Amino acid sequence: MSAGRQGQEQEEADVAGEKSEWWKGAVVYQIYPRSFHDTNGDGIGDLKGIEEKLDHVAGLGADAIWLSPIYPSPNRDFGYDVSDYCAIAPEMGSMADFDRLVEAVHGRGMKLILDQVLAHTSEQHQWFQESQLSADNPKSDWYVWADAKEDGTVPNNWLSAFGGPAWSWNPVRRKYYHHKFLKSQPKLNFHNEQVVDACMDVLRFWLDRGVDGFRLDVANAYLHDAALTDNPPLPMDKRTFMDWAHAPRLQQHIHDANMPENEWAMKRVRKVMDEYEERLAFGEFSERPEMFGRYAGGVERLHTGYTFDFLEDWSFEPPVFRAYYEKLLAPLSDLFPCVTFSNHDIVRPVTRWGGGQGDDGLAKLALTLLVALRGTVLMFQGEELGLPEVDLERKYIKDPVGDLYFPWVKGRDGCRTPMPWESGGAEAGFTIGTPWLPIPDYHRMRAVDVQQADEGSVLAHAKKVIALRKAHPALKTGAMSCLDAEGKVLAFTREGEGERLLCVFNLGKEAASFDLPESAGAAVFEVGGVTRDAAALALQPRSGAIFKV
Structure with missing residues (x-):
């Protein structure tokens, strides 16, 4: 089937409300x-x-x-x-x-x-192999090339996600090419x-x-950015241990x-x-x-x-x-x-x-x-x-x-x-x-x-x-609303297609509790140690339950 015919049939299905x-x-x-x-x-x-x-x-x-x-x-x-x-x-x-x-x-x-x-x-892709040969070949602008600064240094402060400058020198083109990752992964020019x-x-x-x-x-x-503007630094108050562990994360x-x-x-x-x-x-x-x-x-x-x-x-x-x-x-x-x-x-x-x-x-x-x-x-x-x-x-x-x-x-x-x-x-x-x-x-x-x-x-x-x-439409596609809970307890509802479920999880390493609403029915699923006494739910470490409400 041609792409055009597929597209036409898709439009007809959409109109009929049958889009999958x-x-x-x-x-x-x-x-x-x-x-x-x-x-x-x-x-x-x-x-x-x-x-x-x-x-x-x-x-x-x-x-x-x-x-x-x-x-x-x-x-x-x-x-x-x-x-x-x-x-x-x-x-x-x-x-x-x-x-x-x-x-x-x-x-x-x-x-x-x-x-x-x-x-x-890859630098071994035929597109790059051609692009690097000259400034006027058919694929010369298929990658991100830039001139060195007057002193031969890289065009800007961009850092590679794998460490070091995000630029490597190509002696044939006599230009730098950009790579967000390894130098062997030149960046395509989507401009x-x-x-x-x-x-x-x-x-x-x-x-x-x-x-x-x-x-x-x-x-x-x-x-x-086609102008190759420098990236600004990540503000000090927003830096986490993950950012300090890897220099490229210290810039925005x-x-x-x-x-x-x-x-x-x-x-x-x-x-x-x-x-x-x-x-x-x-x-x-x-x-x-x-x-x-x-x-x-x-x-x-x-x-x-x-x-x-x-x-x-x-x-x-x-x-x-x-x-x-x-x-x-x-x-x-x-x-x-x-x-x-x-x-x-x-x-x-x-x-x-x-x-x-x-x-x-x-x-x-x-x-x-x-x-x-x-x-x-x-x-x-x-x-x-x-x-x-x-x-x-x-x-x-x-x-x-x-x-x-x-x-x-x-x-x-x-x-x-x-x-x-x-x-x-x-x-x-x-x-x-x-x-x-x-x-x-x-x-x-x-x-x-x-x-x-x-x-x-x-x-x-x-x-x-x-x-x-698969058995509960509310879990598959239903809306989600988070509920207030204490400590390491994560609680939320899932609701859709006439079904409403309450999900309660103790993510911590200590026992916890959660007050169930009066509407909470029988649990449809439990993991770990969970016990229920009237409206009180006792959760052992790393446990949880899902209820109909």
Whole structure:
């Protein structure tokens, strides 16, 4: 079917009130392909491995799968440095493998979402290889080039997210080029209409192959200030320990990214998505969450997206959750958000919020809270097993962030280690070779085969809470209102489609209580130790319950 015909049918469906918004309240399971399952023994996960393990994902009740990049890449940033947007990385398989995977995912009633990295490419991409050759070739302006200052120093004070100046010298062009991340990830110039058109054609290439949507990497950073104005410093009174740990966070990124004009780029993406039926585009907004509503929501911008409010939280305190919904989201009436505690860039939640080598009680509580909060759930592989962060030795570090800051910060490898499928299998059933990152014993003990045989496991709990969300429309798409509660108790209601639920969680390590309203009926779900005496709810540490009211 042509894109035009699809668009016409979509308009007819919209008029008839039949527009599908399947993604609202859905559960999206993120797969980090290098670490999911390896079928050829090279120690790197592949597309066939994903296909072999699809029943695990479908068995969870997931509605969609999001794949981190599977494109050819020199892997200096492990796929987030793309050298060819319209091909499959050899270590991942072939295009035929991909087409078969699409069919297999759809055959299980799920959607397939791809990561798209359109803000920058690898320096090995043919576009950059041509752009760097001269100042007058057809792609000379496809990247962000700038002259050195008179003394040879960089054009401005912009800092790379991976440390150091966000500029590198190119001796052929005799200019600096901008990179928000590694010097091997030059920034595309979205002020050039040809660049934008080329990137939109990349989206169409995959949509035509049956892909259901995209997660847009650093969607806040497509456009930059063409005048290259210096970024101002972050005020001293707003600096947290997270900011002091990384110099680039000590400036406000308002000219190299997060510009109001970035809304235009999001609209261009949405326009392409609307050429097709039932597609989704959601963005990663890792900086300046106050710009969130400018880039996502409504009928013209991205369908949705997520910020790092929960991902960077180490406190597990109720005010963090209340602030997100009451201050950031409340004014954004046309935005249905994503909700996520974990991904490929972040220390795993049971480690952030609990420490040690695992806490199954905390993992169950976090999963219950995740599905109870308003938003499309983004769940990272291994979260359903309660996997903790892996504490790696220096010899195993591959992530450039870990390489920069080890041993104080070990980077992102600790959340990217391979999935443990079999507790007693060679390399936990991930590969018959040597895995690209090691698998510790405290992951083996939480392997899929062990948990499948245990009704009290985190895996069994994950299936129950996902089923709970599907069974209650109020949890899936209902409105959310926070309630007053004392101490470490987080309480809120979810209401929609004639159903109203009260959700009460004790996030603390001490027992707590909550006064239930007279309208509170029987609990529809409990986690941890919860007892009820008339209107008084006693909550053991790290526990919670959901009631009909």
